[in-house]
Amino acid sequence: MSKIKQLTCFFLVIFILTSCASSSNLYNTGQIRIGQSFQSICNLFVDVYISSDPCYGEKSFFSDKQLLLVYPSDRSMYFIFSEANSSGTSGKLILMTRSLEEATFFISSLN
Amino acid sequence: MRVILIAFALLSNSLIAQDCNGAVNNFEIYEDWFFTGICNNQGQREIGETLYKTGDENHGDRQVGTYENGVFKVGVYYWSSGAIKLYRNVEETYRNSLPYDNIGTYIWDDDDQAWGYWLSNNLNGFGQIEYQSGDIKREVGVITLSDGGYRLNGYGLRVMAEDDGHWYGFWKDGGAIGDVYYQLGDKVDKYSRISGNTTGPFKLNSADWDRYNLIFEFIDKERDQFNKEHAKTVEINENHDQTLNFRLAALGSNQANPDPNRSSSIETIASIQELLNELNYSTGTPDGILGPRTQAAITAFKFENDIDAENLSNADLLILLQLAIRSEVNQSIESASEVKIGSKLVGSGSGFYISRNAIVTNFHVIAECNYLEDSNSNRLEILAEDRVNDLALLSGPTTRNYLNLSLDKIEVGDQVYTAGFPYNDVIDGFNFTDGSVSSLFGLNRNTSEFQITAPIQPGNSGGPIINENGSVIGVVVYRLDDSTIADQTGTLPQNMNYGIKGYILKNFADLYNIEYVAKKKSATMSARSIARNAESSSVLVKCYE
Numbered sequence: 001m002s003k004i005k006q007l008t009c010f011f012l013v014i015f016i017l018t019s020c021a022s023s024s025n026l027y028n029t030g031q032i033r034i035g036q037s038f039q040s041i042c043n044l045f046v047d048v049y050i051s052s053d054p055c056y057g058e059k060s061f062f063s064d065k066q067l068l069l070v071y072p073s074d075r076s077m078y079f080i081f082s083e084a085n086s087s088g089t090s091g092k093l094i095l096m097t098r099s100l101e102e103a104t105f106f107i108s109s110l111n
Numbered sequence: 112m113r114v115i116l117i118a119f120a121l122l123s124n125s126l127i128a129q130d131c132n133g134a135v136n137n138f139e140i141y142e143d144w145f146f147t148g149i150c151n152n153q154g155q156r157e158i159g160e161t162l163y164k165t166g167d168e169n170h171g172d173r174q175v176g177t178y179e180n181g182v183f184k185v186g187v188y189y190w191s192s193g194a195i196k197l198y199r200n201v202e203e204t205y206r207n208s209l210p211y212d213n214i215g216t217y218i219w220d221d222d223d224q225a226w227g228y229w230l231s232n233n234l235n236g237f238g239q240i241e242y243q244s245g246d247i248k249r250e251v252g253v254i255t256l257s258d259g260g261y262r263l264n265g266y267g268l269r270v271m272a273e274d275d276g277h278w279y280g281f282w283k284d285g286g287a288i289g290d291v292y293y294q295l296g297d298k299v300d301k302y303s304r305i306s307g308n309t310t311g312p313f314k315l316n317s318a319d320w321d322r323y324n325l326i327f328e329f330i331d332k333e334r335d336q337f338n339k340e341h342a343k344t345v346e347i348n349e350n351h352d353q354t355l356n357f358r359l360a361a362l363g364s365n366q367a368n369p370d371p372n373r374s375s376s377i378e379t380i381a382s383i384q385e386l387l388n389e390l391n392y393s394t395g396t397p398d399g400i401l402g403p404r405t406q407a408a409i410t411a412f413k414f415e416n417d418i419d420a421e422n423l424s425n426a427d428l429l430i431l432l433q434l435a436i437r438s439e440v441n442q443s444i445e446s447a448s449e450v451k452i453g454s455k456l457v458g459s460g461s462g463f464y465i466s467r468n469a470i471v472t473n474f475h476v477i478a479e480c481n482y483l484e485d486s487n488s489n490r491l492e493i494l495a496e497d498r499v500n501d502l503a504l505l506s507g508p509t510t511r512n513y514l515n516l517s518l519d520k521i522e523v524g525d526q527v528y529t530a531g532f533p534y535n536d537v538i539d540g541f542n543f544t545d546g547s548v549s550s551l552f553g554l555n556r557n558t559s560e561f562q563i564t565a566p567i568q569p570g571n572s573g574g575p576i577i578n579e580n581g582s583v584i585g586v587v588v589y590r591l592d593d594s595t596i597a598d599q600t601g602t603l604p605q606n607m608n609y610g611i612k613g614y615i616l617k618n619f620a621d622l623y624n625i626e627y628v629a630k631k632k633s634a635t636m637s638a639r640s641i642a643r644n645a646e647s648s649s650v651l652v653k654c655y656e
Contacts, residue, residue, distance in 0.1 A: 014199055026548065027316075027318075028316065029316065030312065030316030030318065030319075033317050033318060034317070034318055034321040034322075073484055093304045095322065095325070096318050096322070097281065097289055097290070097322070098288070098289030098290055098303065098305060099288045099289040100285075101281065101283050101288065101328075102266075102281035102288070102289060105208070105265050105266070107630075108207070108208040109329075111205045111227075111267075
């Protein structure tokens with residue numbers, strides 16, 4: 001009986017550990033595509049750690065260009081959405097980059 | 112990394128010359144600054160050359176060009192060290208969030224070269240630096256002065272000298288940050304540079320390809336824009352020398368301080384320019400100024416004639432050019448007297464280079480010809496014929512512009528472009544059209560041919576069919592004859608144009624040991640870039656009976 005309990009606990013721990021997937025899988029497997037909507041990208045990050053979830057991170061809205069910059073609190077990736085709204089809940093992905101410098105350069109270069 | 116350490120006498124050009132009026136020669140306009148040219152009626156320099164003689168940090172330098180309200184506008188600055196810069200001043204403005212106030216090209220005294228957008232004397236925006244030595248061959252992208260040198264700071268490309276590998280990425284102070292793409296031949300890998308650590312290689316996913324294309328297109332677009340801007344500068348620079356000569360002659364110079372040595376040197380350089388132009392190395396209008404274009408023409412002449420001498424004097428160069436002209440004239444007399452005299456131009460077709468001197472065309476373009484030449488009257492000779500597949504290989508003058516052959520299978524729907532010289536007697540020029548692959552077969556299910564929708568006309572025969580990567584996928588061969596089909600069916604055919612498949616061409620070239628470059632799919636090129644490559648690689652094939 002105690003063996004069954006031990007095994008159950010073991011699988012429970014494994015389940016808890018693996019249920020929060022790494023965000024790098026999302027980036028490397030190509031599940032995120034340019035042109036995707038803000039909402040569909042947020043849906044992909046449901047299972048990742050909150051610190052890696054851009055939809056729970058920082059947001060900046062550039063009203064003159066209708067651009068939205070979002071990034072997770074661990075700053076592992078920066079996402080730029082066009083046609084965004086000021087509340088930062090919509091838009092179409094136009095760039096995904098690992099550097100804030102590139103994100104700001106990209107935004108400032110867009111006419 | 113390069114940086115211009117030499118002081119640049121741009122900022123002090125607005126000085127008003129009180130006594131300068133009309134045409135002057137070696138006129139001391141301001142403390143050891145000597146001006147030859149035209150001043151306006153407010154005493155301001157308008158067009159001409161300023162020589163910074165002594166007692167100034169710019170001494171020995173000179174500046175040739177036009178002025179607006181006494182402020183230098185367009186022209187060339189020659190440093191006494193040997194460095195030169197051809198540029199055009201503009202009102203300070205921003206591009207890619209960086210300010211610039213002049214656009215131009217700069218050649219260091221060791222022949223490294225830079226072009227782009229400048230803020231005063233420093234590159235500050237999109238540009239390119241070409242290195243003659245060191246690990247890096249070329250950097251192109253957003254370049255600024257940082258950390259004591261010119262460095263990529265924005266989107267850019269670094270080309271390595273050792274293997275011609277191309278690094279595309281976003282750069283900060285010359286170092287790639289984030290994901291960076293390494294292209295070697297047709298292969299592209301991703302590396303990640305985070306906090307100074309590099310990992311990889313990785314395969315590119317779809318978002319990576321999008322970003323890679325974004326960087327590629329950014330460079331392409333900015334380069335196109337710069338080329339347009341620079342073309343304006345070159346045109347104004349060429350015109351102002353003519354204007355200056357004309358106006359000096361009309362007004363009469365005051366001959367205050369004639370300098371016989373300088374005028375003799377100008378004459379020699381003007382003669383060099385004339386001979387280079389005659390040999391088809393373009394220097395623009397001969398003006399006696401050793402500008403970037405003339406220097407480039409001299410370098411090209413030396414390269415193509417295997418002349419190694421680095422310190423060749425102008426007089427020696429003039430002699431070598433005279434000998435080259437003489438040898439070329441002799442050759443053309445020989446070939447003309449052998450074959451062309453009495454020949455009649457009976458038609459023309461198109462062709463394209465697939466190596467430095469091998470040209471592909473259709474057999475039917477050359478079948479009835481006794482003599483062949485290109486648009487510059489260079490003789491073309493037949494290397495090989497394939498009557499069954501309607502192909503021919505010709506040899507022509509050596510070029511550096513040739514098209515790669517594609518290694519990819521074609522598919523219905525693929526975007527294609529055709530290039531050539533249709534209706535040459537009427538249109539008289541290069542023509543470029545686009546369309547798509549509409550069938551993988553030719554007429555009567557001929558599997559060595561395919562059908563395209565890109566318009567072709569008589570004279571296009573033998574021209575390349577190019578995919579969106581800029582590689583050749585076929586050779587234009589024929590289109591359905593409108594009147595015959597109309598007679599037979601009562602309807603006019605539309606877009607029934609055919610090409611010979613690329614693999615037939617590859618087999619043909621292999622059979623005759625003609626070298627060519629074959630490439631698998633890489634980055635998509637803009638139509639404009641493809642057109643430019645196609646134009647420089649295409650040949651008008653003129654047929655004489």
